[in-house]
Amino acid sequence: MEDAEAGAEPRQRVQRVAGQTLFFKNGRWEDSVLTEAQKEKPTEVEQFTDAWFKLAEEAGDKFAPLLSQSEPALVRIKGTTYLIVPPADEETAEEKG
Structure with missing residues (x-):
């Protein structure tokens, strides 16, 4: 059942x-x-992209677990709110393209 898997939440x-x-x-x-204002329009960064590696380098080791x-x-690092997203599923991307 696809919806059940997509809606699965971590236990914790x-x-x-x-x-x-x-x-x-x-x-x-x-x-x-x-704050609610900080949650609006975060900068989205996909893990393991050039932008993610740049952010990881700029943020430093302290923030690595958040990334x-x-x-x-949705996290705030050095005054900017980021939405860090897991890498896109390659198979899904190929099916769409």
Whole structure:
């Protein structure tokens, strides 16, 4: 059943990563200190792209765990809100193209 798999949520709904508390809601991990205004229009970065590696280098080792979540994560790093998303499924991308 495809919808059940797509809607599956992690068992744990709260986690502490890189000194920040993240809550799982809206299908993603969200930093607990983000305001509603900070959640609007985040900069989306796909894991393992050039932009992701650049962000990882600029952010430093402290933020590496935030950038490596297996589910999407909405986090604030050095004054900017990012939506870090797992890599696109290559098979799905090929089917669409």
